[in-house]
Amino acid sequence: MPRAVLVCAAALAVPAYALTHEGFRPIEQRAHLEGSEATWAFDLKSPESLFLEFEFTVRAPDEGTAGIVVSVNGTEVAAIQARQLYVTQRAMPLVPLHAVRKGANRLQVKAVGPASATFEMNLRLHNYYGINPRFPRAFVVSDEAVSLFFRHLSIGRRVLRFGAFYLLGLLVAWGITRAFRRTSGAGAYVLALAPSVLLWCTLLYGFATPLHIWLSPGALLVLGLVPCLLVASAWWISTHRVVVARIAATTMMTLAMLEIALRLVNYFSPTAIFYTDSYGRFRGQPGAPLFDSRLNSLGFNDVDYELLKPPGVYRVAAIGDSVAFGVVPYRANYLTLIEAELASERRVELINLGVPGTEPKDYLTILVEEGLAFTPDLVLVGFFIGNDFESAAKKPREHSYVATFFYFLWRAWGAGMPGVVRTGSLASRYDDDE
Numbered sequence: 001m002p003r004a005v006l007v008c009a010a011a012l013a014v015p016a017y018a019l020t021h022e023g024f025r026p027i028e029q030r031a032h033l034e035g036s037e038a039t040w041a042f043d044l045k046s047p048e049s050l051f052l053e054f055e056f057t058v059r060a061p062d063e064g065t066a067g068i069v070v071s072v073n074g075t076e077v078a079a080i081q082a083r084q085l086y087v088t089q090r091a092m093p094l095v096p097l098h099a100v101r102k103g104a105n106r107l108q109v110k111a112v113g114p115a116s117a118t119f120e121m122n123l124r125l126h127n128y129y130g131i132n133p134r135f136p137r138a139f140v141v142s143d144e145a146v147s148l149f150f151r152h153l154s155i156g157r158r159v160l161r162f163g164a165f166y167l168l169g170l171l172v173a174w175g176i177t178r179a180f181r182r183t184s185g186a187g188a189y190v191l192a193l194a195p196s197v198l199l200w201c202t203l204l205y206g207f208a209t210p211l212h213i214w215l216s217p218g219a220l221l222v223l224g225l226v227p228c229l230l231v232a233s234a235w236w237i238s239t240h241r242v243v244v245a246r247i248a249a250t251t252m253m254t255l256a257m258l259e260i261a262l263r264l265v266n267y268f269s270p271t272a273i274f275y276t277d278s279y280g281r282f283r284g285q286p287g288a289p290l291f292d293s294r295l296n297s298l299g300f301n302d303v304d305y306e307l308l309k310p311p312g313v314y315r316v317a318a319i320g321d322s323v324a325f326g327v328v329p330y331r332a333n334y335l336t337l338i339e340a341e342l343a344s345e346r347r348v349e350l351i352n353l354g355v356p357g358t359e360p361k362d363y364l365t366i367l368v369e370e371g372l373a374f375t376p377d378l379v380l381v382g383f384f385i386g387n388d389f390e391s392a393a394k395k396p397r398e399h400s401y402v403a404t405f406f407y408f409l410w411r412a413w414g415a416g417m418p419g420v421v422r423t424g425s426l427a428s429r430y431d432d433d434e
Contacts, residue, residue, distance in 0.1 A: 004185075005177055008192040009169035012224070015199035017165045018206075021149060021214040024139060027127050034120040037110045042125060046102050049145040050095040054123035057089070058082035058111065066113030068121070073106055075099035082113075092129070094210075097144050129211055136219030146212045176228070183235065194231040195224035255402055262401035272357075273408045275398035279365055282357035284325075291329035298370070301325050301333065302352035309349075309375050314342075316350045317371040319363045320382025324354025335380075351376070360388055 027048070031040045052070065060066040060082075067081035070093075078093040107125075111117040130140040153161070173192040180188045202223065206212040215223065237244050266274050272282045284290070284299040296304045309315050318324055318335050326333035339350035353371050355362070363381055371379065397403040 002177075004189045005170065005173045005192065008173035008177075008189060008196075009166055011193055011196040012169035012172060012199070013162065013166040015196060015203040016169070016220055016224075017162045018203055019199060019213060019215045020165075020217065020220050021139075022217060024141075024214050024216075026131065026139060027125075029125045031107075031123050031125075032121070033109050033123065034118070035111075036118050037108070038121075039109075040107045040123075042105050042107065044100060044102060044105060047097060047100050047148075048127045049097050049142045049148060050100060050125055050127055051092055051129055051142070052077055052095050052107075052123060052125055053090075053092040054121050055088050055090045056080075056119055056121040057087065058085055058113075058117060058119050060085050060114045060117040062114070066111065066117040068119050069110050069112055071108050071110075072099045073101065079112075094142055094144070095125075097148065128214075132219075136222045137216040138219045139214045140211050141214055143206070143210055143212050145214075146206070172224070180232070180235070187235065191228065191231055191235065194228040197227040198223040259400065259402050262405055266401065274401055274404055275394055279355055279358045279362035282322075283355050290326075293330040300352055301330060301354065302335075305349055305351055305374065307373055307375075310347075313347045313349055314378075315374060315376045316348065316378045316380050317367065317374055317376035318350055318352050318354065318380040318382065319366050319371060320354045321358045321384055321388070322354070322356035323384050324352060324382040325356050326352075326354070350380075354382065359391065361391075 027044075029042050031042075033040060052072075054070075056068055058066045058068060065081060066085060067079065069076060070078040070080075072095050075096060075098070077095050077099065078091060080089065080091055083089060107123075109119065109121060111119045127145065128139040128141050132138045150158070172195060176192040176194075177188040180191050183191075199220075202213050202215075262274075270276070275281075284295040284301070286295060286297050286299050288295045288299070290301060293301075296302050298304075316339075324335060326335075330336055333352070335350055335352045335354075339348060342348040342350070351371075351374055353366055355366065358366070360383070367379060397407055
């Protein structure tokens with residue numbers, strides 16, 4: 001076997017050995033504490049390097065040097081002065097390994113400063129700094145956790161573990177050089193070195209910071225494959241330029257024709273898939289079914305009302321987004337319930353003008369163009385703080401109908417697009433407990 005293959009295998013095995021923790025188990029515990037002094041007991045199966053993430057608010061009758069001191073088993077972990085009273089602050093200090101022990105542990109928080117100072121705190125104790133919860137799973141831990149992990153491995157296990165990674169590295173490097181033997185010798189070895197590039201970058205991050213990345217076997221595989229595939233793709237493209245040019249030209253022509261076709265279809269039959277400034281993008285179709293009722297003749301989730309207000313009726317025009325429109329049956333919509341409650345005292349008509357996907361500028365347009373025609377005595381605006389402070393600007397993908405269409409298909413595959421009215425037999429079933 002060529003010496004270069006042995007070197008490539010070592011380049012892959014060293015970072016893989018240092019970065020992979022096949023059996024890492026995340027732990028997480030939460031608590032809420034308040035008062036001038038509070039304690040919390042937690043258990044550990046074995047001493048671990050822990051991060052203490054918390055948000056806290058310090059309260060005191062006047063400005064001063066109020067703050068909090070956090071300790072674990074008598075060892076001070078953090079002492080933080082409140083930058084501003086009654087304002088939430090956040091921190092995530094590392095709990096020293098020597099401060100924790102196997103079994104019962106005790107965390108204490110104490111307000112310092114004025115005698116009347118108190119605090120309120122939500123805290124989370126975990127053995128990782130960050131986490132990628134999706135595949136491939138990876139955890140950011142402290143360097144202390146790495147030292148502890150290798151300290152518990154015997155010399156024999158370390159040798160066997162590294163040997164396994166080295167054998168895998170040999171298989172990978174040999175396989176790549178054989179697969180690309182038609183390239184120059186140097187080119188094949190460059191390809192064989194490619195899988196180690198991202199792994200070495202990740203390992204160097206651990207050396208340069210107090211943090212380290214633990215990889216699952218799946219994450220290790222992905223970090224090894226990505227640079228290898230990129231380099232292999234670049235090599236293939238460089239050696240098949242004519243074929244690539246033909247494929248690229250055909251693809252571009254196909255996408256251009258599809259873009260034109262989608263724009264024509266949407267021009268004659270607009271859908272909610274494609275971006276428009278109009279508040280009618282997600283507006284329902286008149287008479288469309290929604291759970292056990294139907295939208296009214298204007299496409300709103302309500303009954304029909306006459307434009308001319310009857311004598312003695314107090315009329316309310318309610319505008320808003322999908323929260324006002326409702327993702328529940330008409331009878332359970334909060335606006336329907338408000339109307340029923342007010343009707344017990346006087347004649348009231350509460351007209352639901354909610355349209356999914358709208359924002360404050362649309363609320364004003366709906367009110368001016370349609371709501372005022374009902375001559376309301378009161379306008380009720382449902383303001384959703386989740387996104388109504390933001391403007392729904394056109395996203396980069398929405399400049400292309402093709403990109404928007406494929407994004408819609410991807411979203412629909414998983415969970416369906418927001419704002420689309422549910423129809424069919426499933427739409428008629430509703431359980432508030434869900």
